[in-house]
Amino acid sequence: QYLWSRMDLKYYFENFSVHLTRAEVRDAIERAFELWARHAPLTFRETDDSSQADFTISFNTGDHGDGAHNAFDGPRGTLAHAFYPEDGRAHFDDEEDFTVRSYNGINLYIVAAHEFGHAFGLGHSDVEGALMYPWYQGYVENYELPEDDIQGIQQMYG
């Protein structure tokens, strides 16, 4: 069952990226959840109680305890990964140069939005330009969720 059974979901930060301030990370993550919440009856709230959390967000490098085949690989390559429902773990490779509101580096908001797609149960899309396309395609200002992804999330939670 690759769906969440509840729609009011909570997220917990295990740690933060060394490249950004906590406020920048919180803002990017919140906006990444909101991007999907605009198209599905899902609500998200941060919690400081890890036992209450549905999603756990962490920034890691190299082998970080979820199996050698899930080890991160330094700059570029794998940028992040997330586990399908109802696991809720989303891990970001902190050897990436995560940035916000910049065309340089790797935009955390866009990567987080992609990872949350997986965490809701979406696989990769072969539609170029889709958020769930396997390859990061750079930062877009005023990003809107592409049609393919809207259909994907609405088929599951609509």
Ligand SMILES: CC(C)C[C@H](C(=O)NO)C(=O)N[C@@H](CC(N)=O)C(=O)NCc1cccc(N)c1
């Ligand atoms: C086999 C997976 C563990 C690959 C991994 C991924 O898809 N994570 O969701 C990953 O980080 N893929 C890279 C591939 C790449 N270097 O472009 C990626 O950036 N995926 C995340 C991403 C972020 C934002 C948008 C898109 N389309 C894809």
Ligand SMILES: [Ca+2]
């Ligand atoms: Ca990497």
Ligand SMILES: [Zn+2]
């Ligand atoms: Zn991991």
Ligand SMILES: [Zn+2]
């Ligand atoms: Zn992916």
